[in-house]
Every structure is written in structure tokens, then in C-alpha cells.
Amino acid sequence: RVRHLSLANSHDVGPRSAEAFSRAHRLMPGGVNSPARAFGAVGGTPLFIERAEGPYLFDIDGRRFIDYIGSWGPMILGHAHPEVIEAITKAAQRGTSYGAPTEAESRLAEQIIEAVPSVEKVRLVNSGTEATMSAIRVARGATGRDKIIKFSGNYHGHVDSLLVAAGSAAATLGVPDSPGVTKGAGKDTIVLRYNDVAGVKAAFAKHPGEIAAVILEPVVGNMGCVAGSPEFLQTLRDETTRDGSILIFDEVMTGFRLAFGGAQERFGVTPDMTTLGKIVGGGMPLGAYGGRADIMDQVLPAGKVFQAGTLSGNPVAVAAGSKTLEILRNDPPYEYLENLGIRLAQGLDQAAFDAGIDYQVQAVGSMMTLFFNTDPVNEWADADQSDREAFGRYFWGLISKGVYMPCSQFEALFFGRTHTEAMIDETIDAAKSVLASFA
Numbered sequence: 001r002v003r004h005l006s007l008a009n010s011h012d013v014g015p016r017s018a019e020a021f022s023r024a025h026r027l028m029p030g031g032v033n034s035p036a037r038a039f040g041a042v043g044g045t046p047l048f049i050e051r052a053e054g055p056y057l058f059d060i061d062g063r064r065f066i067d068y069i070g071s072w073g074p075m076i077l078g079h080a081h082p083e084v085i086e087a088i089t090k091a092a093q094r095g096t097s098y099g100a101p102t103e104a105e106s107r108l109a110e111q112i113i114e115a116v117p118s119v120e121k122v123r124l125v126n127s128g129t130e131a132t133m134s135a136i137r138v139a140r141g142a143t144g145r146d147k148i149i150k151f152s153g154n155y156h157g158h159v160d161s162l163l164v165a166a167g168s169a170a171a172t173l174g175v176p177d178s179p180g181v182t183k184g185a186g187k188d189t190i191v192l193r194y195n196d197v198a199g200v201k202a203a204f205a206k207h208p209g210e211i212a213a214v215i216l217e218p219v220v221g222n223m224g225c226v227a228g229s230p231e232f233l234q235t236l237r238d239e240t241t242r243d244g245s246i247l248i249f250d251e252v253m254t255g256f257r258l259a260f261g262g263a264q265e266r267f268g269v270t271p272d273m274t275t276l277g278k279i280v281g282g283g284m285p286l287g288a289y290g291g292r293a294d295i296m297d298q299v300l301p302a303g304k305v306f307q308a309g310t311l312s313g314n315p316v317a318v319a320a321g322s323k324t325l326e327i328l329r330n331d332p333p334y335e336y337l338e339n340l341g342i343r344l345a346q347g348l349d350q351a352a353f354d355a356g357i358d359y360q361v362q363a364v365g366s367m368m369t370l371f372f373n374t375d376p377v378n379e380w381a382d383a384d385q386s387d388r389e390a391f392g393r394y395f396w397g398l399i400s401k402g403v404y405m406p407c408s409q410f411e412a413l414f415f416g417r418t419h420t421e422a423m424i425d426e427t428i429d430a431a432k433s434v435l436a437s438f439a
């Protein structure tokens with residue numbers, strides 16, 4: 001059933017995917033439902049997926065790939081985990097949506113509150129975008145202030161006020177500011193450089209008592225993998241506390257990935273609010289935002305800040321998320337993932353070094369990027385210096401060897417608990433031979 005085509009073509013796409021893409025193109029903008037999937041950044045045709053299992057993706061041409069995107073983060077337990085699938089199936093058999101409260105929602109809320117240090121109360125939503133959009137509204141409502149600070153290269157979903165100097169597909173496609181976002185929507189957004197301690201202090205000095213919130217990815221995945229320095233994170237904590245503004249960690253990617261309690265547990269810096277997505281939904285559409293009880297009690301109907309959702313707390317999504325968190329808590333994969341991460345980082349480092357190319361390997365736990373860049377990447381201006389064309393050749397080279405990396409220099413790779421040391425070694429060998437061909 002599994003077939004490996006070895007095409008000489010650098011854009012190694014099977015005939016069925018090519019056909020499927022041309023059909024999709026006639027039906028959906030760019031042929032996709034989320035822009036990065038179109039493979040625009042690596043100049044090609046996307047692989048259409050038939051199914052996924054454990055660490056593998058299978059395309060409709062019958063090829064198998066070791067998966068390093070994990071649905072862009074959620075699949076930390078591997079695809080189609082039997083217990084998660086069972087939980088989803090059982091929930092679906094009881095009906096797929098009620099529009100009325102369930103006990104299962106309280107169970108998931110308890111699990112989140114127990115895991116994530118900053119979260120005393122939580123609200124479930126349908127995506128990471130909804131989580132950040134709502135958190136910003138609540139922070140503004142709770143403080144009575146308008147301005148927010150975000151950092152260039154950080155992506156928080158397609159929220160108008162945050163779609164300014166955003167990473168992810170926005171960076172990949174070179175459209176950091178989207179048409180359709182009004183000047184008004186971005187007017188109260190102050191964009192600063194990531195890891196720039198002096199810039200943060202200057203902004204608070206310039207706008208005392210005016211900043212509702214600072215939102216950031218504590219480890220950025222959306223300009224490639226870039227960690228917030230300890231000094232940067234501590235400065236944000238100190239400045240927001242002093243000024244009475246709200247510190248929001250966007251842990252949509254890092255939550256339940258860099259530790260069970262997310263980056264905030266890993267780094268010991270506790271924000272006032274946290275946004276979650278991806279893993280918290282176990283591969284179903286679910287996000288969450290939470291934080292200090294006094295802030296969260298501003299949300300309707302406890303308070304006056306409006307936020308609602310027909311499918312929020314959806315029983316099938318809640319079942320997937322709850323089972324995923326239960327497994328992560330009872331049998332934590334984090335040490336295992338840490339060791340795999342070190343193995344992969346060292347292997348990619350050696351492969352790139354041997355090939356004599358300019359590179360940086362940046363990794364935190366099970367998030368990682370091989371930057372085609374001479375200098376360390378600490379912020380967007382650094383990431384932007386990366387050689388996108390070289391990344392494209394690396395990407396397609398790996399595809400031809402059965403390894404599916406993120407299709408952009410500006411997306412971190414992820415792996416999960418079903419990846420093995422042997423698969424990591426196979427990936428390193430593939431990277432070695434691809435990079436060697438660059439010389």
C-alpha cells in the first residue's frame with residue numbers, strides 16, 4: 001500500500017495531488033481553506049492528504065511521510081490516537097451539539113485550570129483566533145484602556161487589531177498588513193521588536209496608564225522557532241504589573257507542548273491571561289482563553305464584556321481535548337520529546353555544518369527551525385534575512401525522501417510522542433543528503 005516515488009523533479013508531487021489541486025483551485029480561493037497549505041512559500045503544488053496515523057501522513061497518491069507539522073501543532077499524541085478517537089466517537093453518538101451546558105465542559109475547564117498556572121477561570125471557544133480576539137476585548141474592557149502592544153513576527157490568528165506585522169502565513173506570503181484591515185483597527189496597536197527590552201520600557205514610559213495589554217508568543221513558532229529571552233519575559237511581567245496593564249501569553253502553540261503547563265510553567269513567568277488552541281482541542285476545533293478570576297469575571301454573563309458562540313464548548317471537541325489532556329497528564333511525554341528534540345537538533349546541526357551552508361538550528365523542546373541564516377534569529381528582522389529559496393529546495397528534497405516539514409521557513413516544526421529515535425535518525429539522514437547536494 002505504501003509506495004515511494006523517487007522523482008527527479010524537485011517539486012515532488014504525485015499526479016492525483018496535482019489533479020486535486022487544480023480542481024480545488026476552481027472552487028476555493030487559492031485552492032485551500034488556510035493559506036499556508038497552498039505551498040506558495042515553497043513554490044509548488046500541495047500534497048493532498050488521505051489519512052494520518054501516529055507520526056505519518058499518507059497522501060492521495062499512496063505515499064507515506066514522517067509528519068513534522070502535526071496539523072500545525074495539535075497532534076502531540078500522534079494522529080488518530082485510539083483513545084482520543086474512541087472519546088470522539090462516543091461523544092458523537094450522544095449528539096454533536098446541544099447549545100446547552102454539559103458536565104464535560106466543566107471537566108475540561110478543571111483540567112486546564114489545574115495545568116496552566118495563570119488560569120483561574122476559563123472560557124472555551126472554537127479556535128485560537130477567537131481566543132486571542134476575546135482576550136484582547138476582555139483586557140480592554142477590564143482596564144478601560146484601548147492600546148495594546150504586540151511584537152512583529154508574532155502571529156495571533158486573523159484578528160484585525162493583531163494582523164499587523166504578523167508572522168505565520170502573513171509573513172510567509174509577504175502580506176504583514178492585510179487589505180481589509182482598517183486603519184482604525186490597527187490604530188491602537190503598538191508594534192515592537194521581539195526580545196527588545198529597551199523598546200518595551202520606552203513604550204510604557206511613553207504611554208503610562210494607556211496600555212490595556214501586551215500580547216506575545218512566549219516562544220514564537222510563527223517566524224520560525226524563536227524563544228523569548230528570560231530578561232525579555234521578566235521585563236514584560238514587571239512593566240505590565242507596574243503599569244496595571246494585562247500580560248497575555250498566547251500559548252496557542254506552546255500550551256501543553258513545551259510543558260504540560262505551557263511556556264509559563266517552563267520559564268516560571270506567570271501572565272495575567274493565557275490563550276490556548278491546538279493541543280487543547282486534541283485535533284478538533286477548540287480554543288480557550290483564561291486568566292485571573294477577577295479579569296475573567298468581566299465576561300458576560302458574569303460581567304459586561306460580550307463574547308459568545310453557537311458551537312463553543314462543543315461536546316465532540318471537548319471530548320477530544322479532555323481525553324488528550326488526560327493522557328498528557330497521566331503519562332507525560334515531555335521528557336521523551338525533549339530528548340528527541342536534542343537528537344534532531346544536533347543531527348540537523350551536523351548535517352548543515354557538514355554541507356558548509358549558513359544556518360542556525362533553533363529549538364525549544366518539540367518546536368524547532370533550521371534557519372538558512374548566518375546569524376541567530378531573535379526577532380523578525382533577523383528571520384527576514386533567511387534564504388527562502390534555499391529553504392524551498394530543502395523542503396522539496398525532504399518531501400522526495402518521505403519527510404514532510406512545514407512548507408515555510410517561518411513555521412516551526414513539531415513532532416510528537418509517536419515519533420521514534422529511528423524516525424528522527426531517518427530524518428537526519430534525509431537532511432544530510434539533501435543539504436549535501438546544495439554544495
Ligand code: PLP
Pocket residue numbers: 072127128129130132155156157158168217221222250251252253277278287
Ligand atoms: N496564536 C498562535 C500563537 C498561533 O500559532 C495561531 C495559529 O497558528 C493562532 C493564535 C490562531 O489559531 P487558529 O488558527 O486556531 O485560529
